[in-house]
Amino acid sequence: AKTHQQHCGLFSCSCHVLQESLLSSASGYSNYRGILNWCVVMLVLSNARLFLENIIKYGILVDPIQVVSLFLKDPYSWPAACLIIVSNVFILAALYIERRLSVGTISEWTGWILHIFNLTSMLIFPSATVLAVTSMTPVGGVVSLGVYTVLFLKLYSYQDTNRWCREIRQAKAKTLTRSYSCKCSNGSAVHTNVSYPGNLTHRDMYYFVFAPTLCYQLNFPRSPRIRKRFLMRRLFEMVRGNTPWMVPTIQNSMKPFQVPESLFPPLLSFPLPSQVPNHLIWLIFFYWFFHSTMNFVAELLQFGDREFYKDWWNSESVTYFWANWNIPVHKWCLRHFYKPMMKKGINKFMAQMAVFLVSAFFHEYLVSVPLKMFRLWAFMGMMAQVPLAWFVGRFLNGNYGNAAVWISLIIGQPVAVLMYVHDYYVIHYGTTK
Amino acid sequence: AKTHQQHCGLFSCSCHVLQESLLSSASGYSNYRGILNWCVVMLVLSNARLFLENIIKYGILVDPIQVVSLFLKDPYSWPAACLIIVSNVFILAALYIERRLSVGTISEWTGWILHIFNLTSMLIFPSATVLAVTSMTPVGGVVSLGVYTVLFLKLYSYQDTNRWCREIRQAKAKTLTRSYSCKCSNGSAVHTNVSYPGNLTHRDMYYFVFAPTLCYQLNFPRSPRIRKRFLMRRLFEMVRGNTPWMVPTIQNSMKPFQVPESLFPPLLSFPLPSQVPNHLIWLIFFYWFFHSTMNFVAELLQFGDREFYKDWWNSESVTYFWANWNIPVHKWCLRHFYKPMMKKGINKFMAQMAVFLVSAFFHEYLVSVPLKMFRLWAFMGMMAQVPLAWFVGRFLNGNYGNAAVWISLIIGQPVAVLMYVHDYYVIHYGTTK
Numbered sequence: 080a081k082t083h084q085q086h087c088g089l090f091s092c093s094c095h096v097l098q099e100s101l102l103s104s105a106s107g108y109s110n111y112r113g114i115l116n117w118c119v120v121m122l123v124l125s126n127a128r129l130f131l132e133n134i135i136k137y138g139i140l141v142d143p144i145q146v147v148s149l150f151l152k153d154p155y156s157w158p159a160a161c162l163i164i165v166s167n168v169f170i171l172a173a174l175y176i177e178r179r180l181s182v183g184t185i186s187e188w189t190g191w192i193l194h195i196f197n198l199t200s201m202l203i204f205p206s207a208t209v210l211a212v213t214s215m216t217p218v219g220g221v222v223s224l225g226v227y228t229v230l231f232l233k234l235y236s237y238q239d240t241n242r243w244c245r246e247i248r249q250a251k252a253k254t255l256t257r258s259y260s261c262k263c264s265n266g267s268a269v270h271t272n273v274s275y276p277g278n279l280t281h282r283d284m285y286y287f288v289f290a291p292t293l294c295y296q297l298n299f300p301r302s303p304r305i306r307k308r309f310l311m312r313r314l315f316e317m318v319r320g321n322t323p324w325m326v327p328t329i330q331n332s333m334k335p336f337q338v339p340e341s342l343f344p345p346l347l348s349f350p351l352p353s354q355v356p357n358h359l360i361w362l363i364f365f366y367w368f369f370h371s372t373m374n375f376v377a378e379l380l381q382f383g384d385r386e387f388y389k390d391w392w393n394s395e396s397v398t399y400f401w402a403n404w405n406i407p408v409h410k411w412c413l414r415h416f417y418k419p420m421m422k423k424g425i426n427k428f429m430a431q432m433a434v435f436l437v438s439a440f441f442h443e444y445l446v447s448v449p450l451k452m453f454r455l456w457a458f459m460g461m462m463a464q465v466p467l468a469w470f471v472g473r474f475l476n477g478n479y480g481n482a483a484v485w486i487s488l489i490i491g492q493p494v495a496v497l498m499y500v501h502d503y504y505v506i507h508y509g510t511t512k
Numbered sequence: 513a514k515t516h517q518q519h520c521g522l523f524s525c526s527c528h529v530l531q532e533s534l535l536s537s538a539s540g541y542s543n544y545r546g547i548l549n550w551c552v553v554m555l556v557l558s559n560a561r562l563f564l565e566n567i568i569k570y571g572i573l574v575d576p577i578q579v580v581s582l583f584l585k586d587p588y589s590w591p592a593a594c595l596i597i598v599s600n601v602f603i604l605a606a607l608y609i610e611r612r613l614s615v616g617t618i619s620e621w622t623g624w625i626l627h628i629f630n631l632t633s634m635l636i637f638p639s640a641t642v643l644a645v646t647s648m649t650p651v652g653g654v655v656s657l658g659v660y661t662v663l664f665l666k667l668y669s670y671q672d673t674n675r676w677c678r679e680i681r682q683a684k685a686k687t688l689t690r691s692y693s694c695k696c697s698n699g700s701a702v703h704t705n706v707s708y709p710g711n712l713t714h715r716d717m718y719y720f721v722f723a724p725t726l727c728y729q730l731n732f733p734r735s736p737r738i739r740k741r742f743l744m745r746r747l748f749e750m751v752r753g754n755t756p757w758m759v760p761t762i763q764n765s766m767k768p769f770q771v772p773e774s775l776f777p778p779l780l781s782f783p784l785p786s787q788v789p790n791h792l793i794w795l796i797f798f799y800w801f802f803h804s805t806m807n808f809v810a811e812l813l814q815f816g817d818r819e820f821y822k823d824w825w826n827s828e829s830v831t832y833f834w835a836n837w838n839i840p841v842h843k844w845c846l847r848h849f850y851k852p853m854m855k856k857g858i859n860k861f862m863a864q865m866a867v868f869l870v871s872a873f874f875h876e877y878l879v880s881v882p883l884k885m886f887r888l889w890a891f892m893g894m895m896a897q898v899p900l901a902w903f904v905g906r907f908l909n910g911n912y913g914n915a916a917v918w919i920s921l922i923i924g925q926p927v928a929v930l931m932y933v934h935d936y937y938v939i940h941y942g943t944t945k
Binding site: 100 | 542548549731734918922
């Protein structure tokens with residue numbers, strides 16, 4: 080005869096247990112990897128459709144000439160490329176100043192002055208060039224100014240770190256104990272670690288210049304080998320027709336200007352129809368730059384630290400978003416700006432505001448100079464984050480806070496972008512119609 | 513003097529560690545709750561825009577009469593509602609048969625015949641009514657046949673479980689030991705547990721009929737109290753204008769028929785333009801029915817088991833999807849169809865095929881009868897899952913498998929739906945134009 084236990088098992092007379100649904104916040108469940116895949120599939124499918132429709136309606140819209148014309152006005156003068164090549168002068172200047180400092184030929188003070196001069200020129204020289212050279216296109220201007228800004232941050236970090244190394248060397252020399260063996264490296268066993276003056280080589284400098292980070296460090300952690308499949312996949316993602324459908328989408332996003340404005344108040348009608356393409360472009364740009372490109376470069380250079388972004392998509396407050404979507408810049412700000420300020424006794428709130436101010440300055444710098452329009456929209460957009468952060472932090476949390484961050488991204492960015500586009504059209508074509 | 517440790521900490525001379533990017537599959541990271549919120553925000557925003565645009569273009573499109581007319585042709589005859597009310601006859605019949613069986617007035621064999629007769633009538637009677645009554649609309653037909661199908665599955669489970677209870681009672685009576693105290697319940701302390709013949713009451717039967725499950729059990733797990741905020745939120749989600757924009761979206765999804773077919777081969781042009789709205793409607797329906805409605809009903813009845821779906825969005829194979837998107841049906845199939853077949857010694861593959869066949873039959877039944885068209889598209893769509901499952905399981909895994917499942921959902925469903933819509937238009941309006 081069967082026992083009751085067996086009966087219960089065979090007949091499963093009790094098949095329900097007390098539990099919550101996964102989508103209820105009470106369940107604490109958060110694995111939505113599939114939703115990310117869904118977004119990618121939807122994006123690819125709708126682009127495929129757009130692409131097909133466009134080809135049928137207009138034929139192949141984007142000719143290579145059109146793409147090239149974004150960067151060049153006159154095929155015989157390449158101002159942006161020349162500007163980028165010239166940047167080597169500043170890189171080498173920084174290296175030679177450091178070499179002098181390491182052997183003590185010049186004093187710390189002279190070195191500091193020379194670095195400041197070098198770094199300031201790196202901001203003024205390219206912007207003056209962009210403003211002066213008439214054959215510079217806006218896209219060329221943004222790219223070359225972007226390169227110079229990145230180099231500026233890198234070289235600032237370079238001189239800061241080298242100075243710290245000298246200070247450590249001095250501290251060691253004073254105390255003369257053996258307990259100070261520097262273990263500041265996470266490099267793998269393959270690469271031999273260098274210590275302070277040994278790092279001032281061209282090879283080390285250019286490795287840092289091309290490495291996907293803004294913070295200098297003597298011995299970067301290195302990945303053990305170049306994974307060929309990983310490299311190929313990132314390369315495919317980088318190349319895979321981002322341009323072919325970028326241009327029609329941008330052209331589409333200009334369309335709201337043709338909507339009769341009398342129907343809506345302008346501020347409502349402007350951002351709404353173009354918010355989605357603008358936001359999608361930003362998301363694709365994020366993936367393209369922070370995941371595909373940076374990982375590709377890192378894999379090529381065997382650069383080990385791949386934390387280029389954290390989980391900003393889950394951010395439940397504005398500050399979390401700003402601290403996690405762009406880790407290289409955030410790390411730089413923390414290491415070379417915020418922490419030194421804190422050490423000098425400036426209070427926390429003032430230091431945070433200063434970081435936002437500098438960030439707002441660079442946002443404005445990268446937009447205004449290439450467009451040759453000084454409107455302060457980007458600056459104001461960046462500074463508007465402060466009250467927004469306060470509001471979201473004060474009144475919203477959990478999924479509501481997350482939704483507020485998303486809405487501010489979806490609505491906020493296009494408003495700033497459209498302000499510039501609108502003004503650019505008014506200046507260059509005299510009307511928005 | 514500062515120690516080197518302090519220097520390292522203060523100057524953070526080493527700020528990089530060997531790590532992968534979060535989006536790389538090597539990182540093993542999977543918390544994308546924020547992406548889900550993004551989807552919801554995008555959906556709400558784009559609907560708000562669509563809604564505004566529609567109001568401006570056409571005024572308020574959906575009048576209540578139009579919604580009512582989906583269910584009713586003649587306001588004085590309510591065939592669907594009447595049909596649903598009549599279903600009580602079958603429910604009570606099942607209860608009275610069980611009562612007779614419990615006291616032994618009729619034999620097991622007679623009871624089985626009566627149940628089979630009752631259950632078969634539950635499939636034949638409503639479909640005959642829907643086919644015969646001319647004032648029945650397709651939507652009314654789908655709803656009433658859906659209700660009857662759910663009741664059919666519930667009552668099948670009811671008689672099965674009660675029979676098991678009798679078998680356990682017999683086993684107990686034979687052995688006459690005290691070790692057989694039935695502990696088949698997970699109910700909370702508030703509700704006193706009932707044992708076999710005590711459950712054959714009207715109250716217990718109707719609780720099961722309204723409970724969001726298809727599997728009968730003597731003592732369902734109960735939640736300790738009705739959470740009013742939870743209830744209100746689910747109610748809001750249920751009511752919140754699903755209809756206002758449903759109708760325009762459905763009307764939009766009909767538009768591909770106006771696209772000149774000569775440009776594309778028909779099979780390509782048909783599903784593509786309408787795939788996205790169809791898929792979105794399915795997703796919203798899923799959330800509305802499986803999360804909002806079922807949780808609302810469960811909260812109201814203090815029904816404890818809220819597992820109405822599992823994480824099908826992460827499914828990396830077609831079988832995982834079918835086993836996890838609709839847990840009530842999956843649980844029923846497993847408990848009352850698949851396991852009994854396995855016990856009878858039928859092999860695994862045949863049992864799985866049988867489950868798919870029965871599922872395909874019910875899909876076809878729920879579509880063909882209300883539309884009064886017998887086309888087998890739904891049946892074939894369901895059976896096509898078998899080779900698809902084999903293909904995906906054989907050649908794809910991880911994120912690629914997940915993407916394949918999503919594509920089959922995005923492309924597959926609209927193809928089946930459009931087949932019916934196309935044929936319906938051809939029959940009722942003579943042309944697709």
